[in-house]
Amino acid sequence: MRAATIRDKEILIEQHPDPQAGVGEVLVRVHAAGLNGADMMQRRGLYPAPPGSPQDIPGMELAGEVAALGPGAERFALGERVMAIVGGGAQAELCLVHERQLMPVPERLDWPAAGGLPEVYATAHDALFTQGELRPGEQLLVHGGAGGVGTAAIQLAHAAGARVTATVRNEQLRGQVGELGATVIAPEGFAEHGPFDVILELVGAPNMSENLQALATGGRIAVIGVSAGAKAELNLLALMGKRARIHGSTLRARPLEEKALVARLVEHEVLPLFDAGVLSVPVAETFALDDAAAAYDRFAAGGKLGKIVLMIGG
Amino acid sequence: MRAATIRDKEILIEQHPDPQAGVGEVLVRVHAAGLNGADMMQRRGLYPAPPGSPQDIPGMELAGEVAALGPGAERFALGERVMAIVGGGAQAELCLVHERQLMPVPERLDWPAAGGLPEVYATAHDALFTQGELRPGEQLLVHGGAGGVGTAAIQLAHAAGARVTATVRNEQLRGQVGELGATVIAPEGFAEHGPFDVILELVGAPNMSENLQALATGGRIAVIGVSAGAKAELNLLALMGKRARIHGSTLRARPLEEKALVARLVEHEVLPLFDAGVLSVPVAETFALDDAAAAYDRFAAGGKLGKIVLMIGG
Structure with a gap:
């Protein structure tokens, strides 16, 4: 798979081995992945990914389709639209997520909005x-x-x-x-x-x-x-x-069980307000994965309203 | 009544008019009143009593007997042993306390311990x-x-x-x-x-x-x-x-309803542990009301274990 990759404080696009879903994990084919302030810090070497997350592929949130299910993963079906916060690795064509961290994407939302929703909400x-x-x-x-x-x-x-x-x-x-x-x-x-x-x-x-x-x-x-x-x-x-x-507080450093609790709260208290049309995800600009470096520069420049989102795959 | 009185950052003993119990209030004949760090600050002019409390009579906690009941006050009977946190005025022969702030004194406790209990616990x-x-x-x-x-x-x-x-x-x-x-x-x-x-x-x-x-x-x-x-x-x-x-946090500035909630929590969760003999109030030294200035100096000197308590009346 291709993925945004941090090399010497630069963002490159490199080839990585496809990850394999382990017990309870879901392999997500990423369609959109929002940028966050933490990505800027990680690029500068100030905020390493937590253990267990890819260390050189940035990205803390994603939306995409279920591409494969690991043993015991049963909350979602192949092809379902899902989104999540992850410890890292979201800015890639494929990303592994524990099924307890995944949330369904509200029907009203397109990929850019869904890819920019999990972290900020x-x-x-x-x-x-x-x-x-x-x-x-x-x-x-x-x-x-x-x-x-x-x-x-x-x-x-x-x-x-x-x-x-x-x-x-x-x-x-x-x-x-x-x-x-x-x-x-x-x-x-x-x-x-x-x-x-x-x-x-x-x-x-x-x-x-x-x-x-x-x-x-x-x-x-x-x-x-x-x-x-x-x-x-x-x-x-x-x-x-x-x-x-x-x-x-930060979300990133929390253990799986705490992140899963946060995901359940968002499902229960936030996503229904998207279904009702009360909430939105303002997206300032989208960039193709190949233009990830430009997306980072745009984020760092500030002065925007809402999210910068990388569009990946289809 | 006689009371410790702050005059030009000194502690004197002066005569004050006896207070009269208003609606819901209890007049307490004070037997013991603990000193606290806040008294030291108040003596130095740094921590005025909240509105509604005597401004020149220090003292934020007391134990004593019910001497008179204002209209509608019904939680305690005349002569009952009670203790409380007050906004000020505790270091006096008599002190008004709203009945919702009063707590019963556990049987095992003598006056010095009861007078030094409310604020710290x-x-x-x-x-x-x-x-x-x-x-x-x-x-x-x-x-x-x-x-x-x-x-x-x-x-x-x-x-x-x-x-x-x-x-x-x-x-x-x-x-x-x-x-x-x-x-x-x-x-x-x-x-x-x-x-x-x-x-x-x-x-x-x-x-x-x-x-x-x-x-x-x-x-x-x-x-x-x-x-x-x-x-x-x-x-x-x-x-x-x-x-x-x-x-x-401070307790002193809280409104009556919040102080009353604190008193209910102490009654429910702390006083039973005094009845059971699990908790104690270490008293470092007691002083007669007439020696209040010496008590303040002793408190300010530090290096003691537990409370300095003024003994007042019988």
Whole structure:
């Protein structure tokens, strides 16, 4: 099979042996695979794939068809449309996924949307509801509302009855982000728009002091991105005074059983909202597998609304 | 009534008008009132009492007898032994407490123990189980194991089947703290003894970087004391990598309904363990109300095991 391959911090397309499905595994013929911030870090050598995942083939999410079933795999049939988060290896013609991590693709979704759904929706759902315990009527602030996780979080929180504010640096994207269900503001002076019950931090350390100011009593900050820096100052007295909590999380490093639980939650609480037409996956641009390097450059350039997705195979 | 009174950062004993019980309130004739770190901060003008509490009479916990009942107060009878956390005003001959904040005093406990129980046990229970969600078999680290909250936390966690490690700076107290149910270590290099599922931070900012190193995947840090400093550095990537969370909390600023919930939890989950003889309130020293200033100096000097308690009235 052909696959995007990391060699000396470059993305090449190389030939790899076809993987074989083991017990409980499904071989997926990949049609679409979204790019994520973690791929950019992995290309730079900063975020190796977890053990058990291909180390040199990037890609943390995919959508495709079931091409083969390993012994005992029975949740899906040959040819069925499936999607998943994986530890790595998604940006390839074929990818092995444990069947407990797979989800069905909602009928309404085309391949680009399905290939860009799993990572951002699972991440946003986990951060908002599992960690942040966001409740109807609460005030949410999303830092970085135009990105993949940001657009997913805005739509999920809006659908759940929360009142959503989002910061977007690029002025030209603010209108489109607002249409997803948020009041969109510039990042400067965001605390004036609070207090917020939950803050989704996709940008990083520079926001943390103001986040604590902007937080309501009993508020929660979920940190899932640090593109702008990781070293934050934390005033513990302010944290105590707000009776606040700060969560840090990643999906990638979790063991199979935890990832499977996340997949079940997304199936149960998110996919029905796609069937109902309430949620969407904004796709900024698609690239053919052969143009993977250009796709990475486009992602790294920023300033886009929604996902960059690699189209693979048919 | 006579009461400890804060005047220009000094503790004096002054005469105040007797308070009158309003709707749902109980007038308590105070027998014992424990000192806490917050009293030291309030004396220095750094931690004013919340609105609705006496501003110049310190004291956040008490035990005593029901002296009068306001309209509608019916949970306790005249003369019954009661104890409570209050927003302020406990270090006085009389103190008003809403009946929903009052708890019965377990029969086995004398006045000094009862007067030193509510704040530290409610704080430790809330931090360990409500915030930290400590589970049987987990590893707990208590920073500052010889203090009031520390000795309560060690005993509660030990009784709940957790494995407890405690840091104690004063070498001479380590043996006694160990007898409460902890492996006692020096503060230096504590991370070597981890990983810990829950860390109870009673000391403050200087520990925070090493706390994050010492934390297990999925671990929780509960910050409830910052005597050694409030400004911490926080590495957000490390927080994400550990999938950790940091809680800050105080009991004092909470509204009545939340304090009442805490009192119900302590009644239900903690007081039965006093009846069973499993828990104790180590009392380092008692002082008469007239010697309140000396009691404060003794507390501030540190190096003690357990509580400093003011004995008031008969």
